[in-house]
Amino acid sequence: MDSTGQTPLRESHVLVVDDDPQLRLLVSRLLRANGYRVTGAANGDEMHAAMASNAFDLVVLDVMLPGASGFDLCRALRHGSAVSVIMLTARGSEADRVEGLDLGADDYLAKPFSPRELVARINAVMRRARADGTPNALTPARAFRFSGWTLDVARRELTDPQGSIVDLSTGEFDMLRAFVEAAGKVLGRDLLLDLAKIRVATGYDRVIDVQISRLRKKIERDDSSEPMIHTIRGTGYMFMPTVERIS
Numbered sequence: 001m002d003s004t005g006q007t008p009l010r011e012s013h014v015l016v017v018d019d020d021p022q023l024r025l026l027v028s029r030l031l032r033a034n035g036y037r038v039t040g041a042a043n044g045d046e047m048h049a050a051m052a053s054n055a056f057d058l059v060v061l062d063v064m065l066p067g068a069s070g071f072d073l074c075r076a077l078r079h080g081s082a083v084s085v086i087m088l089t090a091r092g093s094e095a096d097r098v099e100g101l102d103l104g105a106d107d108y109l110a111k112p113f114s115p116r117e118l119v120a121r122i123n124a125v126m127r128r129a130r131a132d133g134t135p136n137a138l139t140p141a142r143a144f145r146f147s148g149w150t151l152d153v154a155r156r157e158l159t160d161p162q163g164s165i166v167d168l169s170t171g172e173f174d175m176l177r178a179f180v181e182a183a184g185k186v187l188g189r190d191l192l193l194d195l196a197k198i199r200v201a202t203g204y205d206r207v208i209d210v211q212i213s214r215l216r217k218k219i220e221r222d223d224s225s226e227p228m229i230h231t232i233r234g235t236g237y238m239f240m241p242t243v244e245r246i247s
């Protein structure tokens with residue numbers, strides 16, 4: 001067991017990107033002590049070089065880096081990789097957390113952080129990533145159709161009723177997928193955090209409200225139509241359209 005009392009995924013390879021050599025060394029030692037393979041990088045160039053020659057399961061990515069910022073690097077990762085990302089920053093504002101998560105980060109941890117919490121969060125992200133790669137025994141859907149829209153899970157694409165592809169961030173896609181998979185059911189904020197693979201500290205559930213607001217602007221284009229995402233006051237949200245699963 002690791003320092004959190006949980007069994008780590010011992011074959012997992014983590015890339016730690018931070019320009020502070022002391023912190024990078026401390027995090028690397030911590031993760032190795034908890035059963036992970038670790039490679040370090042001081043900036044975006046070193047990160048890209050490392051990823052060109054290694055297969056990583058997770059990137060621990062600092063926001064404040066020389067040259068390209070952690071936000072820029074997270075955006076680049078999401079264009080060409082499904083690797084899990086946990087962002088670290090000395091800036092713990094809600095706006096920064098929303099930006100990082102909206103770019104596709106799986107989690108966000110403010111400095112200074114507890115070593116035990118970092119390991120626990122990495123373990124949690126890795127378990128979710130492994131679960132996502134496990135075949136679903138209940139006939140997994142390849143795509144979903146609703147109100148003329150098509151959400152292609154395999155391609156991670158949303159197509160509008162006119163056949164045009166709508167650009168979604170990773171966070172927006174995961175949120176919409178969570179809704180269509182549970183259409184007609186009330187989803188609370190805590191459940192949405194888990195279903196959409198977003199995990200932030202207590203007190204930051206406004207991240208969900210921001211994500212939903214952005215998603216509504218993209219899929220609820222006709223002001224005369226009924227809202228697709230209905231707010232259940234004091235409870236959560238419900239996805240209203242009838243959804244067809246395509247296996």
